[in-house]
Amino acid sequence: MTNETHYSLMKSILSLLALVLTCMPVLAQTPADLPPADERGSLLIRGATVHTITNGTLENTDIRVVNGKIDEIGTELTAPRGSRTIDATGMHLMPGIIDAHSHIALSSVNEWTNPVVAEVQMRDALNPTQIAIYRALAGGVTTIHTLHGSANPIGGESETIKLRYGTLDPEELLFDGAPRTIKFALGENPTRVHGRGAGVRPATRMGVEQVFREAFQEARNYRQRQEESRDPLPYDPRMETLAGILSGDVLVHCHSYRADEILMLLRVLEDFGVDRITFQHVNEGFKVAPELAAFGAGASVFSDWWSYKFEVYYSTAYNAAILTRNGVRTSINSDSGELIRHLNHEAAKAQRYGELTDEEALALITINPAWQLGIDERVGSIEIGKDADLALFSGHPLSIYSTAEVTIVDGVVRFDRQRDGDDMRLVVDPEEEIPDTAPHRHDDSCMHGVTDLYEYLY
Amino acid sequence: MTNRFLGILLLLIPPAAMAQGVSEDTPLRPVTQTLAITNARVVVAPGEILENTTVVIREGRIEEVGNRVSAPPDARVIEGDTLWVYPGFIDAYSFAAVPDSVKEEESEEESEGDRGNPTRKQAGILPDRDVRTLLDPTRDAVDSLRNIGFTLAHAVPRDGLFPGTSALVLLRETNRFEFPDYLILGDPVALIAQMDGNNSGYPGTPMGILSVMRERFENARRATRTSDTWRENGATYRPGFDPSLEALQPVLWDEMPFLFRANNALNGFRGLRLAREEDLSNVILAGIPDAAPLLSRLQENDVPVIAPLALPDTVEADSAALAIPLPDDIAPGPEGRAFVTFRRTLSHRTVDTEKTDLIIQQRAAVRRHEANPALLAASSIPFAFGSFNLKVDEIRKNLFRMVEAGLSPDDALRALTTAPAQLLDIDDIAGTIERGRLGNLVLTTGDYFSEDTDVRMVIVEGKVHEIEAEDKKEEGDENDE
Numbered sequence: 001m002t003n004e005t006h007y008s009l010m011k012s013i014l015s016l017l018a019l020v021l022t023c024m025p026v027l028a029q030t031p032a033d034l035p036p037a038d039e040r041g042s043l044l045i046r047g048a049t050v051h052t053i054t055n056g057t058l059e060n061t062d063i064r065v066v067n068g069k070i071d072e073i074g075t076e077l078t079a080p081r082g083s084r085t086i087d088a089t090g091m092h093l094m095p096g097i098i099d100a101h102s103h104i105a106l107s108s109v110n111e112w113t114n115p116v117v118a119e120v121q122m123r124d125a126l127n128p129t130q131i132a133i134y135r136a137l138a139g140g141v142t143t144i145h146t147l148h149g150s151a152n153p154i155g156g157e158s159e160t161i162k163l164r165y166g167t168l169d170p171e172e173l174l175f176d177g178a179p180r181t182i183k184f185a186l187g188e189n190p191t192r193v194h195g196r197g198a199g200v201r202p203a204t205r206m207g208v209e210q211v212f213r214e215a216f217q218e219a220r221n222y223r224q225r226q227e228e229s230r231d232p233l234p235y236d237p238r239m240e241t242l243a244g245i246l247s248g249d250v251l252v253h254c255h256s257y258r259a260d261e262i263l264m265l266l267r268v269l270e271d272f273g274v275d276r277i278t279f280q281h282v283n284e285g286f287k288v289a290p291e292l293a294a295f296g297a298g299a300s301v302f303s304d305w306w307s308y309k310f311e312v313y314y315s316t317a318y319n320a321a322i323l324t325r326n327g328v329r330t331s332i333n334s335d336s337g338e339l340i341r342h343l344n345h346e347a348a349k350a351q352r353y354g355e356l357t358d359e360e361a362l363a364l365i366t367i368n369p370a371w372q373l374g375i376d377e378r379v380g381s382i383e384i385g386k387d388a389d390l391a392l393f394s395g396h397p398l399s400i401y402s403t404a405e406v407t408i409v410d411g412v413v414r415f416d417r418q419r420d421g422d423d424m425r426l427v428v429d430p431e432e433e434i435p436d437t438a439p440h441r442h443d444d445s446c447m448h449g450v451t452d453l454y455e456y457l458y
Numbered sequence: 459m460t461n462r463f464l465g466i467l468l469l470l471i472p473p474a475a476m477a478q479g480v481s482e483d484t485p486l487r488p489v490t491q492t493l494a495i496t497n498a499r500v501v502v503a504p505g506e507i508l509e510n511t512t513v514v515i516r517e518g519r520i521e522e523v524g525n526r527v528s529a530p531p532d533a534r535v536i537e538g539d540t541l542w543v544y545p546g547f548i549d550a551y552s553f554a555a556v557p558d559s560v561k562e563e564e565s566e567e568e569s570e571g572d573r574g575n576p577t578r579k580q581a582g583i584l585p586d587r588d589v590r591t592l593l594d595p596t597r598d599a600v601d602s603l604r605n606i607g608f609t610l611a612h613a614v615p616r617d618g619l620f621p622g623t624s625a626l627v628l629l630r631e632t633n634r635f636e637f638p639d640y641l642i643l644g645d646p647v648a649l650i651a652q653m654d655g656n657n658s659g660y661p662g663t664p665m666g667i668l669s670v671m672r673e674r675f676e677n678a679r680r681a682t683r684t685s686d687t688w689r690e691n692g693a694t695y696r697p698g699f700d701p702s703l704e705a706l707q708p709v710l711w712d713e714m715p716f717l718f719r720a721n722n723a724l725n726g727f728r729g730l731r732l733a734r735e736e737d738l739s740n741v742i743l744a745g746i747p748d749a750a751p752l753l754s755r756l757q758e759n760d761v762p763v764i765a766p767l768a769l770p771d772t773v774e775a776d777s778a779a780l781a782i783p784l785p786d787d788i789a790p791g792p793e794g795r796a797f798v799t800f801r802r803t804l805s806h807r808t809v810d811t812e813k814t815d816l817i818i819q820q821r822a823a824v825r826r827h828e829a830n831p832a833l834l835a836a837s838s839i840p841f842a843f844g845s846f847n848l849k850v851d852e853i854r855k856n857l858f859r860m861v862e863a864g865l866s867p868d869d870a871l872r873a874l875t876t877a878p879a880q881l882l883d884i885d886d887i888a889g890t891i892e893r894g895r896l897g898n899l900v901l902t903t904g905d906y907f908s909e910d911t912d913v914r915m916v917i918v919e920g921k922v923h924e925i926e927a928e929d930k931k932e933e934g935d936e937n938d939e
Contacts, residue, residue, distance in 0.1 A: 113660035114574025124665040168751035235676045428823035430770035434816045
């Protein structure tokens with residue numbers, strides 16, 4: 001072991017021992033004393049190795065945060081009056097991790113009953129009480145894109161939220177000013193749920209294409225009729241959102257796997273004048289990387305997850321690296337309440353499989369997903385004036401030995417490993433059954449809510 | 459000759475359908491329409507008790523209340539010397555007189571339709587449904603509710619995201635030759651909205667339901683403008699028959715309250731947000747068992763609440779778990795969240811300790827639900843009690859638990875009487891015992907909030923219902939065998 005890793009290891013063992021031996025319940029955080037969601041904090045982080053993402057890595061550097069924004073980056077900085085100083089000597093600071101594909105913090109994921117549900121908004125289904133949010137914070141994640149599921153070719157509007165855990169008011173999670181996004185899905189999921197499940201279009205990939213074409217054409221007609229009509233026409237929120245996609249006000253994020261369907265959607269978007277899209281999963285993206293780059297599309301991929309159904313067989317762990325090397329702005333996502341807890345490791349896999357540099361790998365979970373979500377002016381890197389969404393790791397974030405120690409959202413510490421309480425649930429169900437053994441596993445995935453159509457899946 | 463005579467006789471016998479059918483089931487004509495309860499302890503309003511007081515009811519309305527009042531000569535006298543008299547309780551959210559949902563025999567055909575484009579009925583978009591057309595005040599549930607002191611119910615339609623409008627119904631038996639419909643009191647009360655999705659299609663999720671509600675409101679707003687103009691100026695869009703839009707307009711114009719039923723605080727936030735987006739100012743929130751997270755929003759927007767009478771079951775715990783006192787900070791308060799957070803489960807040996815801690819946590823959560831009405835009272839949020847789906851024999855038990863958890867008996871009585879009367883806009887005729895109010899009274903053997911007290915009589919619009927003393931389990935009976 002190098003001295004550095006030895007030191008980190010010793011530090012971890014010592015802190016574990018200290019924790020166990022001192023057992024200080026007084027310091028443990030409780031849900032009652034979590035900071036309110038509208039608080040914008042000030043603090044000083046002293047002496048960290050700072051991964052700015054856009055301006056290189058700075059050794060032994062201080063970061064000063066004032067009212068939720070990064071105020072200064074330098075050395076020998078002073079803490080804002082009355083605020084906390086975090087001694088980050090030997091630790092690594094990076095921008096808070098951004099997960100571009102998640103389904104946590106939602107009461108429900110799939111309005112699977114119609115192939116097109118553009119009027120539906122995941123904002124209406126936000127659930128700020130899920131413990132998965134806290135666990136994501138414990139992995140250094142500060143912002144997530146929580147999406148409609150992939151049961152429909154055209155799903156609902158997804159929501160970009162900050163993990164301001166502690167509030168019971170769903171509106172306090174919203175990332176103010178984040179662009180609107182919508183979920184599309186290609187391939188086996190929509191064709192099974194609708195084609196096989198209800199005998200309606202789409203039952204095939206060509207059907208999926210026609211759903212898009214027809215929806216976009218109808219939206220165009222709707223807008224045109226509105227402009228031409230003297231009288232007010234009925235308001236159709238589904239058409240309004242679809243028209244918003246055509247005008248560029250709503251960004252498309254499309255669940256996709258196969259190269260042929262990816263190219264299909266690019267053609268459809270070109271035909272209708274839509275010039276921005278981020279493909280999600282896009283396991284065969286490596287086959288069409290040049291086409292994706294030419295379009296200017298983004299790709300949000302898994303590090304190494306495939307073969308769970310036929311359309312995902314032809315995949316590679318080099319996907320993220322190949323896309324990056326071919327000029328596609330790529331991010332790595334979790335689509336899982338478990339993977340979200342160690343996205344730093346997922347990003348690191350692109351170094352093993354593809355030899356991305358540290359900066360390229362870290363960009364996969366910071367500035368790239370920020371760009372894909374249209375929030376890169378606000379978050380995704382450590383620059384003066386950006387939101388103080390930061391993650392402090394015990395070591396280099398791409399090291400398998402590193403853990404997130406402190407996670408900061410809007411300048412407020414929302415996760416502190418030293419003060420991690422044992423039971424951070426915000427709401428305890430008075431009628432829960434307390435089992436004798438392990439708790440049930442909550443399933444946060446693209447097909448959440450439709451697995452009772454089990455015969456049609458996998 | 460006799461044949462013709464018989465024929466004429468037959469003609470003189472009126473057909474059965476038109477006969478004044480007096481049978482053994484027909485209620486007797488009452489001897490008098492006047493009632494006097496004499497010399498009782500009368501709780502005229504929460505916190506206002508008059509001793510040795512007489513209440514006179516004539517033709518279903520309270521005529522006089524006072525201790526110098528004497529019973530009129532034509533009155534039936536009920537001696538109230540040992541009795542307490544309360545204003546008849548009002549159930550602010552009741553299904554007692556509402557028949558159960560029609561079981562889906564037609565579901566086979568109905569679900570064959572396009573699940574993504576359901577009919578209005580399948581989707582549950584029925585704001586035009588008037589619960590008064592569905593009511594059955596003769597159901598047994600009405601009798602059970604009356605037996606514990608309820609005299610009026612706010613009857614609410616059951617199913618759908620916009621199930622319809624609600625109405626008031628008197629919980630009494632019908633009089634001689636009276637139709638049950640006569641028990642319905644007045645006009646529709648409120649427009650109901652709830653997170654009840656389409657079981658077999660769109661919309662099936664909270665986001666689907668809310669987007670439908672929003673879309674309906676938006677189009678209801680526009681419908682007033684387009685519906686009259688299409689004929690004159692050759693417009694290309696002809697509005698169709700859509701009663702749901704017209705039914706939503708009274709709410710948009712603040713002519714009718716918007717009552718959003720939510721089963722938890724999270725849905726409460728969603729409902730309040732919808733009301734805010736649609737600019738609705740007359741909003742009632744119903745059904746939330748733990749309203750603590752919503753307090754500031756309720757206060758800001760002047761939203762009254764209908765609190766459920768239901769409570770979670772008390773937690774079964776062994777003596778070890780029960781011996782551990784609940785943490786102090788579970789006292790009601792906006793920040794009071796009860797959690798035992800120090801819990802080190804180091805190995806399988808400490809699993810039992812963890813289970814005990816989880817039980818304590820759960821007990822604290824149950825306590826929060828029990829203390830919810832006390833919290834609403836302390837925060838000055840007007841609230842009324844509703845039975846919702848609760849079995850009637852749980853109601854009194856739960857009221858005792860709530861009082862035990864900090865709700866004052868006066869506040870509890872308020873939530874059963876004056877608060878629902880104000881919320882439902884009937885405080886001129888119900889909620890207190892005063893001249894002019896409906897003759898709705900509950901006669902008990904003592905303080906209603908004492909466990910030993912029984913309800914003796916419930917008088918609804920002057921009609922007396924006597925409650926037989928329950929056959930208590932007596933050792934005598936068992937010994938007789």
